[in-house]
Amino acid sequence: MGKHHQNLLNNLEDLRKKAGLTQQELSEAAEVSRKSINAIENGIYVPSTVLSLKIARTLKCKVEDLFKLP
Amino acid sequence: MTYFKRFLIVFICGIVQIFYAAYLLLHLFGYSIDWHISNHDVFMFIPGILVFVSSGILCASYYLGDKKNNNILYDEYTALRYYKIAAAGYALNGIGIFVLFSIQDWANWDFQSANNMIYQIAAFAWLTFGVLLTIFSIGDYKEYKNG
Numbered sequence: 001m002g003k004h005h006q007n008l009l010n011n012l013e014d015l016r017k018k019a020g021l022t023q024q025e026l027s028e029a030a031e032v033s034r035k036s037i038n039a040i041e042n043g044i045y046v047p048s049t050v051l052s053l054k055i056a057r058t059l060k061c062k063v064e065d066l067f068k069l070p
Numbered sequence: 071m072t073y074f075k076r077f078l079i080v081f082i083c084g085i086v087q088i089f090y091a092a093y094l095l096l097h098l099f100g101y102s103i104d105w106h107i108s109n110h111d112v113f114m115f116i117p118g119i120l121v122f123v124s125s126g127i128l129c130a131s132y133y134l135g136d137k138k139n140n141n142i143l144y145d146e147y148t149a150l151r152y153y154k155i156a157a158a159g160y161a162l163n164g165i166g167i168f169v170l171f172s173i174q175d176w177a178n179w180d181f182q183s184a185n186n187m188i189y190q191i192a193a194f195a196w197l198t199f200g201v202l203l204t205i206f207s208i209g210d211y212k213e214y215k216n217g
Contacts, residue, residue: 031145035147
């Protein structure tokens, strides 16, 4: 688990690295800015449902694998 | 549109607003400065025209620009930051207007005082949003480069 937002635990950094993607590559696949990915990984920002699903689709995992409620 | 172009557009708007608002507030509160804008009637429109043109450019780039590029430039995280800036601006302006109301000389109220108060409120709003836009533009670009 990476750094967390107070309302959301996230596992994005680990899963992204396991998929062998950089933040830039993931951001391009999910159609957002790299800083959005960075903000999510560092627990600064809670993504929308659409963005969460796009990230999960890119990393070939479930949204529940990426994010959990604290 | 690129991050750098957006930084330039927003930063220039913010700085120009700060400049004119600070000048106007100093003038209205009677702090004498040696330097004067030569033609108030014309030059005081500059911040407004800049904001109008800049908003037009940003809107055009959003609706007409490259979609893939815009997904990155105008993503939801950036939108959230804009909302926060706007909320902070409205809150600060609310406090500012309350203070400006409180310091008026209501016992000797006349049209000149009313006119001055309108200018004070306008200048304060320019100053508030000018500062916020400048901070946003710098933070946005720094995040793009390093964040």
